[in-house]
Amino acid sequence: MSEIVKITNVTGTAVTIRGNDIDTDRIIPARYLKEVTFARMGEYPFFDERFDGAGNLKPHPLNDPKYKGASLLFVNKNFGCGSSREHAPQALYRYGLNAIVGESFAAIFAGNCTIMGVPAVTVSAGDIEQLMQTVEKDPKTSFNLDIEAKTISFGEQKIAIDLPETYRSALTSGSWDSTALLRANLEQVKKTATKLPYMSNFPG
Amino acid sequence: MAGRTLYDKIWESHAVGILPTGQTQLFIGLHLIHEITTAPAFDMLREKGMDVAFPERTFATVDHIVPTDVRTRPFMDAEAEELTQALEKNVKQFGVEFFGIDSANQGIVHVIGPQLGLTQPGMTLACGDSHTSTHGAFGTLAFGIGTSQVRDVLATQTLAMDKLKVRRINVDGTLGTGVYAKDVILSIIRRLGVSGGKGFAYEYGGSVIDKMNMEERMTVCNMSIEGGALVGYVNPDGTTFEYLKGRPHVPTGAAFDRAISYWKSVASDADAKYDDVVKLIGKDIEPTVTWGINPGQAVGITEMLPKPAEYSDPAGATKAYEHMGWQPGAPILGTPINVAFIGSCTNGRLADLRAAAKVAKGRKVQSGIRALVVPGSAEVKKLAEREGLHEVFKEAGFEWREAGCSMCLAMNPDKLNGNEVSASSSNRNFIGRQGSPQGRTLLMSPAMVAAAALNGKVVDVREYQ
Structure with a gap:
């Protein structure tokens, strides 16, 4: 069994990727989904926005040396929409981003982040703009995302964050990797299955 | 209660x-x-x-x-x-x-x-x-x-x-000729936005949905996620049971009758309470085409491309125009295309191929246009061939392929090149989706794709009815 890892805080510098409705095809182009494991996904986030066809760097926050080493990602609305590919949050996480703060997230993406132990938390439009401007003005700013207290702080400032209570509980209790939790109830699962008519060819 | x-x-x-x-x-x-x-x-x-x-x-x-x-x-x-x-x-x-x-x-x-x-x-x-x-x-x-x-x-x-809320989406009245299930779901997404369904399951109903066959209902439910809804469904009815009868994993005899009573019992109650209700009118829906980089950026075929200011996210619309290279105020009608793709989990079923073949029959794909028909399954391919649809497509100049996802997401060799424009019956017009980072995708119904292939540009399929 894997050890229990409680995710209560993420601290460090941040990088900003602006824009609404950034889909998972943009976060990781489909051709990288041909790899059999997630091991190399950290090389590919936003690949086609960071590199041209010849492999030359294009202007992009993830190519900008001043944001190197960031552990938080700041985004706008409906981040991670589209394909359910877990490769997208895997790419961001393996690149080194341990938490995402945004105005809102697509449903499957937020679920994928949580089950990986990556907090995807929301703040108001005004607050994300302040956070983004803070990073863009001073990339060395260090942030502390506190999942227990539901705040993000930097310097003297503290901003309220939000996330579903179930996600907060899963992260802070270390049960975000849900398999063991679910597997513990296997007997009850079998009982539920027995009651469903399609599981036994609609008995009379 | x-x-x-x-x-x-x-x-x-x-x-x-x-x-x-x-x-x-x-x-x-x-x-x-x-x-x-x-x-x-x-x-x-x-x-x-x-x-x-x-x-x-x-x-x-x-x-x-x-x-x-x-x-x-x-x-x-x-x-x-x-x-x-x-x-x-x-x-x-x-x-x-x-x-x-x-x-x-x-x-x-x-x-x-x-x-x-x-x-x-x-x-x-x-x-x-x-x-x-x-x-x-x-x-x-x-x-x-x-x-x-x-x-x-x-x-x-x-x-x-976590449990979702439920939004009932009624599509009332009837659809005009040449208007398909694809146009219905594109219109719903256009109206409610690509994140409007966040936190909701979409229940589709109303006379337009009631009259749809199972393949059409699948097209509608398929793109729920493009509207941000994790789940989309239609209540089961006689059309559902008729479709299921006799299929390999469906019970037979008395068990089938018992299955029908279970299936009927799960439909929403007449007095079910919804968290939200939205209504669309069937006759207002035109053949619909996406112009931008998400499925909500769509227009009716007779409309002009909107100004960025008309969207709640003007910066997003501006980015879409930068990628696509169109001008606000231009008609979508007549937009030149390079590639026509008919297939995908949205529109790769027999009814879709029939609708496209009806348009293509006896006509020719415009020279220089690469046109593909990719059946959604080996069975769809077999049934289509039994009806001679493959001959209709091949005579018109379409390639007739084996089953798969193909150019919907271009993980196989079927890809756009450079900044080619694709008329596609698939579900996503995201940047790079069809295999080229500069590629451009116009989503539309399979019949509209066939018509676009014949003309080398976006046309109104109603001219073919």
Whole structure:
């Protein structure tokens, strides 16, 4: 069994990727989904926005040396929409981003982040703009995302964050990797299955 | 007490219990898997030393990376071959039924589930693919999941889930000639936005949906996720039961009658309470085409392209114009295309191919246009050929391919080149989606794609009716 890892805080510098409705095809182009494991996904986030066809760097926050080493990602609305590919949050996480703060997230993406132990938390439009401007003005700013207290702080400032209570509980209790939790109830699962008519060819 | 929705009923009957996190442990009646999102899930099982809890409730196929022309093994793409072999090894080791590349049942997961009668009303269904909402057409609570969740379903046949709200979407009246299910769902997404469905299951109803056949309902439910809704469904009715009757995994005889009473019982009650209700009028819906980089950026065929200021996110619309190269105020009608793609889990079924063939029959694809028809499954291909649709397409100048996802997401060799413009019956017009970072996608119905192929530009398919 894997050890229990409680995710209560993420601290460090941040990088900003602006824009609404950034889909998972943009976060990781489909051709990288041909790899059999997630091991190399950290090389590919936003690949086609960071590199041209010849492999030359294009202007992009993830190519900008001043944001190197960031552990938080700041985004706008409906981040991670589209394909359910877990490769997208895997790419961001393996690149080194341990938490995402945004105005809102697509449903499957937020679920994928949580089950990986990556907090995807929301703040108001005004607050994300302040956070983004803070990073863009001073990339060395260090942030502390506190999942227990539901705040993000930097310097003297503290901003309220939000996330579903179930996600907060899963992260802070270390049960975000849900398999063991679910597997513990296997007997009850079998009982539920027995009651469903399609599981036994609609008995009379 | 107010009546319950189908969503409420299925949720309650499939709830195993409440987890310490507050989430519901939800039993998954059917699990479909394919080659792309599963290999790490099986690795995680091996790592945890776990088996598949209900191997008879998972079915596998290959669809995303399979070539649709030369299918000989090993595939020319070594990565595609490796990933296919990984799935073949995993299904064998864990005892999962597999419809491989040579199987008569191979095809896009969301086409073969219904076709085999695996997908049934009153069931929960999960698959590592966001278009799993397709199966909601049957009154199934169906949704896409990520790879770690695939692991959970394999290991426990359950998922940790939070309950959604339900939005009823009524499409009343009737559709005009040349207006299809694709136009209905594109209009819904345009109206409610690409994130408007966040936190909701969409229940589609009203006379337009009631009159639709199962394939049309699948097209509507398929794109729920493009509107931000994890789940989309239609209440099961006589049309549903008629479709299911006689399919391989559907019960027969007295068990079929008992199945029908169960299926009827899961439909939303007449006095069901909804968290939101939205209404569209069928006759207001035109053949609809996307112009931008998300499925909500769409216009009716007679409309002009909107100004960015008309959108709630003008910067997003401006970015879309930068990528696509069009000008606000220009007509969508007459936009030149390079490629025409008919297929995908949205519109790769027999009814879709019939609609496109009706337009193509006796006509020719414009010279210089690359036009592909990719059936959604080997069975769809066989049935289409029995009707001679392949001859209609080939005589018109379309390529007639083997089944797979193909140019919907371009994980196989079917790709756009450079900044080609594709008229596509698929579901996503995201930047780079069809295989070229500069590629441009116009989503529309299969009949509209066929018409665009014949003219080398976007036209109004109603001229062909």
